Amino acid sequence: MTALTMANLEALYQEVILDHNRKPRNFREIENADRRIEGRNPLCGDEITLWVKLDGDRVSDVGFKGTGCAVSKSSASLMTAAVKGKTIAEALALFERFHEMITGKMPEGEREKMGSLAALGGVSRFPIRVKCASLSWHALKSALEQGPAEITTDFEGPPQTEGA
Amino acid sequence: MSRRADFPLLANTPGLHYLDSAATSQKPRVVLDAIRDYYERDNANPHRGAYDLSARATQRYADARARIARFAGVADPDTLIFTRGTTEALNLVATAWGREHVGRGDEIVLTGMEHHANFVPWQQLALAAGARLRICELTGDGRIDLDRFASLLSAKTKVVAFNHVSNALGTINPVREIAALARQRSPEAIVVCDGAQSVPHLPVRVDDLDVDFYAFSGHKMCGPMGVGAVVGRRALLEKMPPYQMGGDMIEFVGDDRSTWNVLPHKFEAGTPNVAGAVGLAAACDYLDGVGMDAVRAHELELLQPMIAKLSAVEGVRIFGPRDLALRSGVVSFNVADIHPHDLSTVLDHDGVCIRAGHHCAQPLMRRLNVPATARASVYLYSEAADVDALVAGVRRAKEMFAVS
Numbered sequence: 378m379t380a381l382t383m384a385n386l387e388a389l390y391q392e393v394i395l396d397h398n399r400k401p402r403n404f405r406e407i408e409n410a411d412r413r414i415e416g417r418n419p420l421c422g423d424e425i426t427l428w429v430k431l432d433g434d435r436v437s438d439v440g441f442k443g444t445g446c447a448v449s450k451s452s453a454s455l456m457t458a459a460v461k462g463k464t465i466a467e468a469l470a471l472f473e474r475f476h477e478m479i480t481g482k483m484p485e486g487e488r489e490k491m492g493s494l495a496a497l498g499g500v501s502r503f504p505i506r507v508k509c510a511s512l513s514w515h516a517l518k519s520a521l522e523q524g525p526a527e528i529t530t531d532f533e534g535p536p537q538t539e540g541a
Numbered sequence: 542m543s544r545r546a547d548f549p550l551l552a553n554t555p556g557l558h559y560l561d562s563a564a565t566s567q568k569p570r571v572v573l574d575a576i577r578d579y580y581e582r583d584n585a586n587p588h589r590g591a592y593d594l595s596a597r598a599t600q601r602y603a604d605a606r607a608r609i610a611r612f613a614g615v616a617d618p619d620t621l622i623f624t625r626g627t628t629e630a631l632n633l634v635a636t637a638w639g640r641e642h643v644g645r646g647d648e649i650v651l652t653g654m655e656h657h658a659n660f661v662p663w664q665q666l667a668l669a670a671g672a673r674l675r676i677c678e679l680t681g682d683g684r685i686d687l688d689r690f691a692s693l694l695s696a697k698t699k700v701v702a703f704n705h706v707s708n709a710l711g712t713i714n715p716v717r718e719i720a721a722l723a724r725q726r727s728p729e730a731i732v733v734c735d736g737a738q739s740v741p742h743l744p745v746r747v748d749d750l751d752v753d754f755y756a757f758s759g760h761k762m763c764g765p766m767g768v769g770a771v772v773g774r775r776a777l778l779e780k781m782p783p784y785q786m787g788g789d790m791i792e793f794v795g796d797d798r799s800t801w802n803v804l805p806h807k808f809e810a811g812t813p814n815v816a817g818a819v820g821l822a823a824a825c826d827y828l829d830g831v832g833m834d835a836v837r838a839h840e841l842e843l844l845q846p847m848i849a850k851l852s853a854v855e856g857v858r859i860f861g862p863r864d865l866a867l868r869s870g871v872v873s874f875n876v877a878d879i880h881p882h883d884l885s886t887v888l889d890h891d892g893v894c895i896r897a898g899h900h901c902a903q904p905l906m907r908r909l910n911v912p913a914t915a916r917a918s919v920y921l922y923s924e925a926a927d928v929d930a931l932v933a934g935v936r937r938a939k940e941m942f943a944v945s
Contacts, residue, residue, distance in 0.1 A: 386887065390883075390941060395942060420898065421898050421913060422912045422913050444912045445912075446881075446882040447883045448883070503886065
Protein backbone atom coordinates (compact mmCIF):
# COMPACT_ATOMS: atom_id res chain seq x y z
CA MET A 378 0.00 0.00 0.00
CA THR A 379 2.97 2.28 0.31
CA ALA A 380 6.01 2.63 -1.92
CA LEU A 381 8.02 3.01 1.25
CA THR A 382 9.87 -0.23 1.97
CA MET A 383 11.82 -1.13 5.06
CA ALA A 384 14.97 -1.18 2.91
CA ASN A 385 14.34 2.40 1.84
CA LEU A 386 13.72 3.49 5.40
CA GLU A 387 16.92 1.83 6.62
CA ALA A 388 18.85 3.33 3.72
CA LEU A 389 17.64 6.76 4.77
CA TYR A 390 18.37 6.42 8.46
CA GLN A 391 21.74 4.67 8.27
CA GLU A 392 23.89 4.46 11.36
CA VAL A 393 26.15 7.21 9.97
CA ILE A 394 23.15 9.55 9.72
CA LEU A 395 21.89 8.72 13.19
CA ASP A 396 25.39 9.18 14.60
CA HIS A 397 25.87 12.59 12.98
CA ASN A 398 22.38 13.58 14.16
CA ARG A 399 23.20 12.68 17.76
CA LYS A 400 26.73 14.11 17.68
CA PRO A 401 26.95 16.68 14.88
CA ARG A 402 30.55 17.55 13.93
CA ASN A 403 31.69 21.17 13.74
CA PHE A 404 28.54 22.18 15.61
CA ARG A 405 29.98 25.53 16.72
CA GLU A 406 30.28 29.18 15.93
CA ILE A 407 33.56 30.33 14.35
CA GLU A 408 34.90 33.60 15.64
CA ASN A 409 36.35 35.92 12.99
CA ALA A 410 34.60 33.96 10.27
CA ASP A 411 34.87 35.42 6.76
CA ARG A 412 31.33 34.44 5.92
CA ARG A 413 28.26 33.99 8.07
CA ILE A 414 24.94 32.99 6.60
CA GLU A 415 21.51 32.11 7.96
CA GLY A 416 19.33 29.69 6.09
CA ARG A 417 15.85 28.40 6.74
CA ASN A 418 13.45 26.00 5.19
CA PRO A 419 10.10 27.77 5.41
CA LEU A 420 8.09 24.59 4.91
CA CYS A 421 9.35 22.82 8.01
CA GLY A 422 10.91 25.60 10.06
CA ASP A 423 14.44 24.16 9.91
CA GLU A 424 17.07 26.82 10.59
CA ILE A 425 20.80 26.86 10.13
CA THR A 426 23.56 29.38 10.72
CA LEU A 427 26.78 28.63 8.89
CA TRP A 428 30.23 30.14 9.50
CA VAL A 429 33.04 29.82 6.94
CA LYS A 430 36.70 30.71 7.48
CA LEU A 431 38.72 31.17 4.30
CA ASP A 432 42.44 30.99 3.68
CA GLY A 433 42.84 32.57 0.25
CA ASP A 434 40.43 30.61 -1.93
CA ARG A 435 40.54 27.63 0.38
CA VAL A 436 37.92 26.72 3.02
CA SER A 437 39.98 26.43 6.16
CA ASP A 438 37.13 25.96 8.64
CA VAL A 439 33.34 25.53 8.64
CA GLY A 440 30.94 25.45 11.57
CA PHE A 441 27.18 25.41 11.92
CA LYS A 442 24.40 25.66 14.46
CA GLY A 443 20.65 25.36 14.18
CA THR A 444 17.62 23.13 14.51
CA GLY A 445 16.36 20.56 12.08
CA CYS A 446 15.50 16.97 11.41
CA ALA A 447 18.03 14.13 11.42
CA VAL A 448 18.48 14.42 7.66
CA SER A 449 19.21 18.14 7.66
CA LYS A 450 21.42 18.05 10.74
CA SER A 451 23.49 15.05 9.67
CA SER A 452 23.82 16.47 6.16
CA ALA A 453 25.19 19.73 7.55
CA SER A 454 27.57 17.82 9.78
CA LEU A 455 28.85 15.61 6.95
CA MET A 456 29.17 18.64 4.69
CA THR A 457 31.40 20.55 7.11
CA ALA A 458 33.77 17.59 7.28
CA ALA A 459 33.73 17.10 3.50
CA VAL A 460 34.52 20.65 2.42
CA LYS A 461 37.11 21.58 4.98
CA GLY A 462 40.43 22.07 3.17
CA LYS A 463 38.84 22.23 -0.27
CA THR A 464 39.07 25.25 -2.57
CA ILE A 465 35.90 27.23 -3.19
CA ALA A 466 35.68 25.77 -6.71
CA GLU A 467 36.12 22.22 -5.41
CA ALA A 468 33.47 22.73 -2.72
CA LEU A 469 30.98 24.10 -5.26
CA ALA A 470 31.70 21.21 -7.62
CA LEU A 471 31.13 18.78 -4.77
CA PHE A 472 27.72 20.37 -4.13
CA GLU A 473 26.75 19.73 -7.74
CA ARG A 474 27.64 16.06 -7.39
CA PHE A 475 25.94 15.81 -4.01
CA HIS A 476 22.80 17.35 -5.48
CA GLU A 477 22.85 14.84 -8.34
CA MET A 478 23.12 12.05 -5.79
CA ILE A 479 20.23 13.10 -3.54
CA THR A 480 17.93 13.84 -6.48
CA GLY A 481 18.62 10.42 -8.01
CA LYS A 482 20.45 11.77 -11.05
CA MET A 483 23.82 10.20 -10.29
CA PRO A 484 24.86 7.36 -12.60
CA GLU A 485 25.14 3.85 -11.16
CA GLY A 486 28.46 3.26 -9.39
CA GLU A 487 29.28 6.91 -8.86
CA ARG A 488 27.89 7.01 -5.36
CA GLU A 489 30.81 5.04 -3.92
CA LYS A 490 33.13 7.85 -4.94
CA MET A 491 31.26 10.27 -2.68
CA GLY A 492 33.03 9.08 0.48
CA SER A 493 31.11 9.64 3.71
CA LEU A 494 28.53 11.76 1.83
CA ALA A 495 27.29 8.52 0.22
CA ALA A 496 25.42 7.89 3.47
CA LEU A 497 22.86 10.47 2.27
CA GLY A 498 22.23 8.64 -1.00
CA GLY A 499 19.06 7.12 0.48
CA VAL A 500 17.42 10.56 0.36
CA SER A 501 16.88 10.09 -3.38
CA ARG A 502 14.03 7.69 -2.52
CA PHE A 503 12.31 10.41 -0.49
CA PRO A 504 11.71 13.41 -2.79
CA ILE A 505 10.06 15.44 -0.03
CA ARG A 506 13.24 15.15 2.08
CA VAL A 507 15.63 16.49 -0.58
CA LYS A 508 15.17 19.98 0.83
CA CYS A 509 16.26 18.77 4.26
CA ALA A 510 19.48 17.28 2.91
CA SER A 511 20.32 20.27 0.73
CA LEU A 512 19.60 23.15 3.13
CA SER A 513 23.14 23.39 4.50
CA TRP A 514 24.64 22.98 1.04
CA HIS A 515 22.55 25.78 -0.42
CA ALA A 516 23.64 27.94 2.50
CA LEU A 517 27.30 27.05 1.81
CA LYS A 518 26.93 27.85 -1.86
CA SER A 519 25.43 31.28 -1.08
CA ALA A 520 28.17 31.94 1.46
CA LEU A 521 30.97 31.01 -0.94
CA GLU A 522 29.50 32.92 -3.87
CA GLN A 523 28.90 36.14 -2.01
CA GLY A 524 31.52 38.87 -2.06
CA PRO A 525 34.02 39.13 0.77
CA ALA A 526 32.48 42.42 1.91
CA GLU A 527 29.25 40.71 2.83
CA ILE A 528 29.42 38.85 6.08
CA THR A 529 25.78 38.10 6.81
CA THR A 530 23.20 37.23 4.24
CA ASP A 531 19.66 36.15 4.75
CA PHE A 532 19.25 33.07 2.70
CA GLU A 533 15.80 31.91 1.67
CA GLY A 534 16.45 28.19 1.67
CA PRO A 535 16.38 25.68 -1.14
CA PRO A 536 14.22 26.48 -4.17
CA GLN A 537 10.54 25.82 -3.48
CA THR A 538 10.30 23.50 -6.46
CA GLU A 539 13.23 21.34 -5.39
CA GLY A 540 12.35 17.73 -4.86
CA ALA A 541 8.63 18.34 -5.05
CA MET B 542 -19.73 -0.43 11.94
CA SER B 543 -16.79 0.96 10.05
CA ARG B 544 -17.43 4.10 8.03
CA ARG B 545 -14.34 3.44 5.91
CA ALA B 546 -16.57 1.76 3.34
CA ASP B 547 -18.25 5.14 2.65
CA PHE B 548 -14.90 6.66 1.67
CA PRO B 549 -13.48 5.24 -1.57
CA LEU B 550 -9.89 6.27 -0.84
CA LEU B 551 -9.97 4.50 2.53
CA ALA B 552 -11.84 1.51 1.14
CA ASN B 553 -9.29 1.23 -1.67
CA THR B 554 -6.30 1.53 0.67
CA PRO B 555 -6.49 -1.07 3.41
CA GLY B 556 -3.74 -0.54 5.94
CA LEU B 557 -3.75 3.22 5.49
CA HIS B 558 -4.01 5.01 8.83
CA TYR B 559 -5.03 8.50 7.83
CA LEU B 560 -4.55 10.75 10.86
CA ASP B 561 -4.33 14.11 9.12
CA SER B 562 -7.98 15.11 8.87
CA ALA B 563 -7.28 18.49 10.44
CA ALA B 564 -5.35 19.24 7.24
CA THR B 565 -8.01 17.87 4.94
CA SER B 566 -10.69 15.21 5.22
CA GLN B 567 -11.25 12.25 2.96
CA LYS B 568 -14.38 12.39 0.78
CA PRO B 569 -17.37 10.08 0.97
CA ARG B 570 -18.69 8.54 -2.24
CA VAL B 571 -21.92 10.56 -2.01
CA VAL B 572 -19.93 13.79 -2.36
CA LEU B 573 -17.98 12.54 -5.37
CA ASP B 574 -21.23 11.31 -6.93
CA ALA B 575 -22.96 14.65 -6.37
CA ILE B 576 -20.17 16.53 -8.14
CA ARG B 577 -20.27 14.13 -11.04
CA ASP B 578 -24.05 14.28 -11.19
CA TYR B 579 -23.98 18.07 -11.37
CA TYR B 580 -21.55 18.04 -14.30
CA GLU B 581 -23.40 15.24 -16.08
CA ARG B 582 -26.90 16.70 -15.77
CA ASP B 583 -27.02 20.39 -14.89
CA ASN B 584 -23.77 22.09 -15.80
CA ALA B 585 -24.02 25.59 -17.29
CA ASN B 586 -22.96 29.05 -16.19
CA PRO B 587 -25.45 30.09 -13.49
CA HIS B 588 -27.17 33.50 -13.32
CA ARG B 589 -26.47 34.13 -17.01
CA GLY B 590 -28.16 31.98 -19.60
CA ALA B 591 -31.79 32.54 -20.51
CA TYR B 592 -32.27 28.85 -21.07
CA ASP B 593 -33.44 26.00 -18.92
CA LEU B 594 -30.05 24.35 -18.37
CA SER B 595 -28.59 27.57 -16.96
CA ALA B 596 -31.65 27.97 -14.77
CA ARG B 597 -31.05 24.47 -13.39
CA ALA B 598 -27.41 25.27 -12.64
CA THR B 599 -28.56 28.46 -10.89
CA GLN B 600 -31.04 26.44 -8.85
CA ARG B 601 -28.44 23.83 -7.86
CA TYR B 602 -26.16 26.63 -6.66
CA ALA B 603 -28.92 28.35 -4.66
CA ASP B 604 -30.06 25.03 -3.17
CA ALA B 605 -26.50 24.25 -2.12
CA ARG B 606 -26.20 27.59 -0.36
CA ALA B 607 -29.47 27.01 1.51
CA ARG B 608 -28.40 23.49 2.49
CA ILE B 609 -25.02 24.59 3.82
CA ALA B 610 -26.60 27.53 5.69
CA ARG B 611 -29.03 25.12 7.36
CA PHE B 612 -26.15 22.83 8.35
CA ALA B 613 -24.21 25.69 9.92
CA GLY B 614 -27.22 27.18 11.73
CA VAL B 615 -27.56 30.26 9.53
CA ALA B 616 -31.16 31.43 9.08
CA ASP B 617 -30.50 33.86 6.21
CA PRO B 618 -28.70 31.99 3.39
CA ASP B 619 -27.94 35.25 1.55
CA THR B 620 -25.51 36.15 4.33
CA LEU B 621 -23.48 33.04 3.53
CA ILE B 622 -20.90 34.09 0.95
CA PHE B 623 -19.07 31.36 -0.93
CA THR B 624 -15.29 31.67 -1.00
CA ARG B 625 -12.40 29.37 -1.94
CA GLY B 626 -12.10 28.50 1.73
CA THR B 627 -11.40 29.95 5.14
CA THR B 628 -8.28 31.79 3.97
CA GLU B 629 -10.13 33.73 1.30
CA ALA B 630 -13.03 34.31 3.70
CA LEU B 631 -10.79 35.94 6.30
CA ASN B 632 -8.93 37.96 3.67
CA LEU B 633 -12.31 39.19 2.44
CA VAL B 634 -13.20 40.53 5.89
CA ALA B 635 -9.76 41.99 6.58
CA THR B 636 -9.76 43.75 3.22
CA ALA B 637 -13.36 44.80 2.62
CA TRP B 638 -14.24 45.73 6.20
CA GLY B 639 -10.75 46.37 7.56
CA ARG B 640 -9.52 48.94 5.08
CA GLU B 641 -12.48 51.25 5.72
CA HIS B 642 -12.68 50.90 9.47
CA VAL B 643 -9.19 50.35 10.86
CA GLY B 644 -6.92 53.37 11.12
CA ARG B 645 -3.98 54.85 12.97
CA GLY B 646 -4.06 54.19 16.69
CA ASP B 647 -6.72 51.50 16.44
CA GLU B 648 -6.12 48.03 17.82
CA ILE B 649 -6.66 44.51 16.53
CA VAL B 650 -6.83 41.77 19.16
CA LEU B 651 -5.83 38.21 18.24
CA THR B 652 -4.62 35.17 20.14
CA GLY B 653 -1.29 33.36 20.14
CA MET B 654 -2.90 30.24 18.65
CA GLU B 655 -4.10 31.61 15.32
CA HIS B 656 -3.51 29.90 12.00
CA HIS B 657 -1.57 32.15 9.61
CA ALA B 658 -4.84 32.70 7.70
CA ASN B 659 -6.29 34.49 10.73
CA PHE B 660 -3.04 36.20 11.64
CA VAL B 661 -1.20 37.51 8.60
CA PRO B 662 -4.18 39.38 7.02
CA TRP B 663 -4.64 41.29 10.32
CA GLN B 664 -0.93 41.85 10.78
CA GLN B 665 -0.66 43.33 7.29
CA LEU B 666 -3.82 45.41 7.78
CA ALA B 667 -2.31 46.79 11.01
CA LEU B 668 0.96 47.61 9.24
CA ALA B 669 -0.84 49.37 6.38
CA ALA B 670 -3.23 51.29 8.63
CA GLY B 671 -0.81 52.17 11.41
CA ALA B 672 -2.87 50.13 13.84
CA ARG B 673 -1.55 48.02 16.69
CA LEU B 674 -1.74 44.25 16.79
CA ARG B 675 -2.32 42.86 20.28
CA ILE B 676 -1.78 39.16 20.80
CA CYS B 677 -3.35 37.37 23.75
CA GLU B 678 -0.81 35.02 25.34
CA LEU B 679 -2.07 31.53 26.20
CA THR B 680 -2.23 29.50 29.37
CA GLY B 681 0.35 26.75 29.90
CA ASP B 682 -2.03 24.17 28.44
CA GLY B 683 -2.86 26.25 25.38
CA ARG B 684 -6.13 27.94 26.31
CA ILE B 685 -7.37 31.52 26.25
CA ASP B 686 -7.57 33.06 29.70
CA LEU B 687 -10.69 35.24 29.54
CA ASP B 688 -9.41 37.79 32.08
CA ARG B 689 -6.21 38.21 30.15
CA PHE B 690 -8.15 38.49 26.91
CA ALA B 691 -10.49 41.09 28.43
CA SER B 692 -7.52 43.17 29.56
CA LEU B 693 -6.50 43.67 25.92
CA LEU B 694 -9.92 44.96 24.87
CA SER B 695 -10.74 48.67 24.88
CA ALA B 696 -12.63 51.32 22.96
CA LYS B 697 -9.63 51.40 20.59
CA THR B 698 -10.23 47.77 19.56
CA LYS B 699 -11.70 47.55 16.06
CA VAL B 700 -11.24 43.85 15.36
CA VAL B 701 -11.38 40.82 17.65
CA ALA B 702 -10.29 37.71 15.74
CA PHE B 703 -9.79 34.19 17.06
CA ASN B 704 -10.39 30.59 16.11
CA HIS B 705 -13.24 28.46 17.39
CA VAL B 706 -10.93 25.43 17.49
CA SER B 707 -7.14 25.62 17.22
CA ASN B 708 -5.75 23.63 14.31
CA ALA B 709 -2.46 23.02 16.11
CA LEU B 710 -3.63 22.37 19.68
CA GLY B 711 -7.23 21.26 19.29
CA THR B 712 -8.33 23.80 21.92
CA ILE B 713 -12.07 24.54 21.78
CA ASN B 714 -12.49 28.23 22.57
CA PRO B 715 -15.48 29.81 24.37
CA VAL B 716 -16.76 31.80 21.39
CA ARG B 717 -19.86 33.28 23.03
CA GLU B 718 -17.95 34.40 26.12
CA ILE B 719 -15.25 36.06 24.02
CA ALA B 720 -17.87 37.73 21.81
CA ALA B 721 -19.71 38.99 24.92
CA LEU B 722 -16.48 40.50 26.29
CA ALA B 723 -15.87 42.21 22.98
CA ARG B 724 -19.40 43.69 22.89
CA GLN B 725 -19.01 44.95 26.44
CA ARG B 726 -15.58 46.54 26.17
CA SER B 727 -15.15 47.31 22.48
CA PRO B 728 -18.49 48.43 21.05
CA GLU B 729 -16.96 49.43 17.72
CA ALA B 730 -15.14 46.14 17.16
CA ILE B 731 -16.19 43.40 14.79
CA VAL B 732 -15.89 39.85 16.13
CA VAL B 733 -14.37 37.46 13.58
CA CYS B 734 -14.22 33.73 14.19
CA ASP B 735 -12.22 31.16 12.22
CA GLY B 736 -14.38 28.05 12.16
CA ALA B 737 -12.21 25.90 9.88
CA GLN B 738 -11.63 23.30 12.60
CA SER B 739 -14.99 23.53 14.37
CA VAL B 740 -17.72 23.22 11.70
CA PRO B 741 -16.37 19.81 10.53
CA HIS B 742 -16.16 18.33 14.03
CA LEU B 743 -18.68 19.94 16.39
CA PRO B 744 -22.36 20.87 16.19
CA VAL B 745 -22.12 24.59 15.30
CA ARG B 746 -25.05 27.07 15.10
CA VAL B 747 -23.40 30.22 13.78
CA ASP B 748 -26.44 32.41 14.48
CA ASP B 749 -26.25 31.50 18.18
CA LEU B 750 -22.61 32.53 18.57
CA ASP B 751 -23.15 36.31 18.32
CA VAL B 752 -20.12 36.89 16.12
CA ASP B 753 -20.05 39.27 13.14
CA PHE B 754 -18.15 37.02 10.74
CA TYR B 755 -17.64 33.28 10.81
CA ALA B 756 -15.48 31.44 8.25
CA PHE B 757 -15.11 27.78 7.33
CA SER B 758 -13.78 25.46 4.61
CA GLY B 759 -15.52 22.69 2.72
CA HIS B 760 -12.57 20.36 2.26
CA LYS B 761 -12.10 19.74 5.98
CA MET B 762 -15.74 18.59 6.35
CA CYS B 763 -15.94 15.89 3.67
CA GLY B 764 -16.51 18.41 0.89
CA PRO B 765 -14.28 19.17 -2.09
CA MET B 766 -11.28 21.48 -2.07
CA GLY B 767 -11.75 25.04 -3.30
CA VAL B 768 -15.05 25.89 -1.64
CA GLY B 769 -15.79 27.44 1.72
CA ALA B 770 -17.77 30.33 3.12
CA VAL B 771 -17.91 33.37 5.29
CA VAL B 772 -21.13 34.09 7.13
CA GLY B 773 -21.56 37.77 7.90
CA ARG B 774 -24.06 40.01 9.63
CA ARG B 775 -26.35 41.36 6.93
CA ALA B 776 -26.09 45.00 8.04
CA LEU B 777 -22.29 44.86 7.86
CA LEU B 778 -22.15 43.01 4.55
CA GLU B 779 -24.53 45.51 2.97
CA LYS B 780 -22.38 48.47 4.03
CA MET B 781 -19.06 46.90 3.03
CA PRO B 782 -17.48 47.54 -0.36
CA PRO B 783 -17.02 44.50 -2.60
CA TYR B 784 -13.87 42.40 -2.21
CA GLN B 785 -13.31 41.55 -5.88
CA MET B 786 -14.77 43.16 -8.97
CA GLY B 787 -16.03 41.49 -12.11
CA GLY B 788 -19.01 39.66 -13.49
CA ASP B 789 -22.04 38.76 -11.39
CA MET B 790 -21.23 41.15 -8.54
CA ILE B 791 -22.46 44.27 -10.32
CA GLU B 792 -25.93 45.77 -10.70
CA PHE B 793 -25.10 48.39 -13.32
CA VAL B 794 -21.80 49.30 -14.96
CA GLY B 795 -21.54 52.82 -16.31
CA ASP B 796 -18.50 54.28 -18.01
CA ASP B 797 -17.57 56.21 -14.88
CA ARG B 798 -19.04 54.23 -12.02
CA SER B 799 -20.78 51.00 -11.13
CA THR B 800 -23.31 49.84 -8.61
CA TRP B 801 -23.33 46.52 -6.81
CA ASN B 802 -25.55 43.50 -6.88
CA VAL B 803 -27.43 42.41 -3.76
CA LEU B 804 -26.18 39.83 -1.26
CA PRO B 805 -24.71 37.31 -1.65
CA HIS B 806 -23.70 38.11 -5.25
CA LYS B 807 -21.95 41.38 -4.34
CA PHE B 808 -19.14 39.30 -2.84
CA GLU B 809 -19.00 36.57 -5.47
CA ALA B 810 -17.33 38.02 -8.54
CA GLY B 811 -16.87 35.75 -11.53
CA THR B 812 -18.24 32.33 -12.40
CA PRO B 813 -18.88 30.56 -9.10
CA ASN B 814 -17.70 27.11 -8.08
CA VAL B 815 -21.13 25.48 -8.46
CA ALA B 816 -19.81 21.92 -8.41
CA GLY B 817 -17.88 22.71 -5.24
CA ALA B 818 -21.00 24.11 -3.57
CA VAL B 819 -23.04 21.09 -4.70
CA GLY B 820 -20.36 18.76 -3.32
CA LEU B 821 -20.26 20.61 -0.02
CA ALA B 822 -24.05 20.45 0.26
CA ALA B 823 -23.81 16.67 -0.22
CA ALA B 824 -21.19 16.59 2.53
CA CYS B 825 -23.66 18.39 4.82
CA ASP B 826 -26.26 15.72 4.00
CA TYR B 827 -23.74 13.03 4.83
CA LEU B 828 -22.66 14.62 8.12
CA ASP B 829 -26.25 15.28 9.19
CA GLY B 830 -27.03 11.66 8.37
CA VAL B 831 -24.43 10.62 10.92
CA GLY B 832 -25.32 13.48 13.26
CA MET B 833 -22.77 16.01 14.46
CA ASP B 834 -23.27 14.92 18.07
CA ALA B 835 -22.34 11.40 17.00
CA VAL B 836 -19.29 12.73 15.09
CA ARG B 837 -18.07 14.51 18.20
CA ALA B 838 -18.78 11.48 20.41
CA HIS B 839 -16.85 9.22 18.01
CA GLU B 840 -13.85 11.53 18.04
CA LEU B 841 -13.87 11.66 21.84
CA GLU B 842 -13.91 7.86 21.93
CA LEU B 843 -10.64 7.87 19.97
CA LEU B 844 -9.11 10.92 21.60
CA GLN B 845 -9.21 9.45 25.09
CA PRO B 846 -7.14 6.31 24.28
CA MET B 847 -4.86 8.23 21.91
CA ILE B 848 -3.84 10.64 24.65
CA ALA B 849 -3.63 7.90 27.27
CA LYS B 850 -1.49 5.60 25.11
CA LEU B 851 0.80 8.35 23.84
CA SER B 852 1.25 9.70 27.37
CA ALA B 853 2.33 6.24 28.48
CA VAL B 854 5.31 6.40 26.10
CA GLU B 855 8.27 7.90 27.88
CA GLY B 856 9.53 11.07 26.26
CA VAL B 857 6.21 12.02 24.67
CA ARG B 858 5.12 15.56 25.37
CA ILE B 859 1.53 16.46 24.48
CA PHE B 860 0.51 20.08 23.88
CA GLY B 861 -2.90 21.63 24.48
CA PRO B 862 -5.74 21.24 26.99
CA ARG B 863 -5.74 18.21 29.27
CA ASP B 864 -9.51 18.47 29.72
CA LEU B 865 -10.93 16.53 26.76
CA ALA B 866 -14.15 18.55 26.90
CA LEU B 867 -12.01 21.49 25.72
CA ARG B 868 -10.21 19.60 22.96
CA SER B 869 -11.29 18.53 19.49
CA GLY B 870 -9.85 15.41 17.83
CA VAL B 871 -6.37 16.89 17.47
CA VAL B 872 -3.26 15.77 19.36
CA SER B 873 -0.05 17.76 18.91
CA PHE B 874 2.99 16.13 20.44
CA ASN B 875 6.73 15.66 20.34
CA VAL B 876 8.76 12.53 21.07
CA ALA B 877 11.95 13.23 23.04
CA ASP B 878 14.33 14.98 20.65
CA ILE B 879 13.17 13.17 17.52
CA HIS B 880 12.32 15.80 14.93
CA PRO B 881 8.65 15.56 13.87
CA HIS B 882 9.71 15.15 10.22
CA ASP B 883 11.79 12.11 11.04
CA LEU B 884 8.92 10.74 13.11
CA SER B 885 6.53 11.33 10.22
CA THR B 886 8.81 9.50 7.77
CA VAL B 887 9.05 6.49 10.08
CA LEU B 888 5.28 6.46 10.68
CA ASP B 889 4.68 6.71 6.94
CA HIS B 890 6.42 3.38 6.60
CA ASP B 891 3.57 1.85 8.63
CA GLY B 892 0.95 3.66 6.57
CA VAL B 893 0.36 6.23 9.31
CA CYS B 894 -0.17 9.74 7.93
CA ILE B 895 0.38 12.56 10.39
CA ARG B 896 1.26 16.21 9.94
CA ALA B 897 4.72 17.35 11.01
CA GLY B 898 5.79 20.96 11.04
CA HIS B 899 4.59 24.33 12.26
CA HIS B 900 0.97 23.79 11.14
CA CYS B 901 0.79 27.29 9.63
CA ALA B 902 1.00 28.58 13.19
CA GLN B 903 4.53 29.92 13.61
CA PRO B 904 3.48 32.44 16.28
CA LEU B 905 2.20 29.49 18.34
CA MET B 906 5.36 27.42 17.78
CA ARG B 907 7.41 30.35 19.15
CA ARG B 908 5.20 30.46 22.22
CA LEU B 909 5.53 26.70 22.76
CA ASN B 910 9.27 27.17 22.22
CA VAL B 911 9.48 24.33 19.69
CA PRO B 912 10.42 24.50 16.00
CA ALA B 913 7.70 22.05 15.06
CA THR B 914 5.33 19.42 16.42
CA ALA B 915 3.83 16.17 15.22
CA ARG B 916 0.03 16.27 14.93
CA ALA B 917 -2.40 13.39 14.71
CA SER B 918 -6.04 14.23 14.06
CA VAL B 919 -9.12 12.01 13.78
CA TYR B 920 -12.48 12.21 12.05
CA LEU B 921 -15.66 10.21 11.80
CA TYR B 922 -13.97 7.48 9.72
CA SER B 923 -11.00 7.01 12.09
CA GLU B 924 -10.76 3.79 14.07
CA ALA B 925 -9.07 2.34 17.12
CA ALA B 926 -6.65 0.53 14.78
CA ASP B 927 -5.42 3.93 13.54
CA VAL B 928 -4.61 4.99 17.09
CA ASP B 929 -2.82 1.69 17.79
CA ALA B 930 -0.76 2.00 14.60
CA LEU B 931 0.24 5.52 15.61
CA VAL B 932 1.37 4.46 19.07
CA ALA B 933 3.25 1.42 17.73
CA GLY B 934 5.00 3.65 15.18
CA VAL B 935 6.03 6.14 17.85
CA ARG B 936 7.59 3.32 19.88
CA ARG B 937 9.42 2.05 16.78
CA ALA B 938 10.76 5.51 15.98
CA LYS B 939 12.13 5.72 19.50
CA GLU B 940 13.98 2.43 19.00
CA MET B 941 15.27 3.53 15.62
CA PHE B 942 16.63 6.81 16.92
CA ALA B 943 17.77 5.07 20.11
CA VAL B 944 16.17 7.45 22.56
CA SER B 945 15.07 6.11 25.88
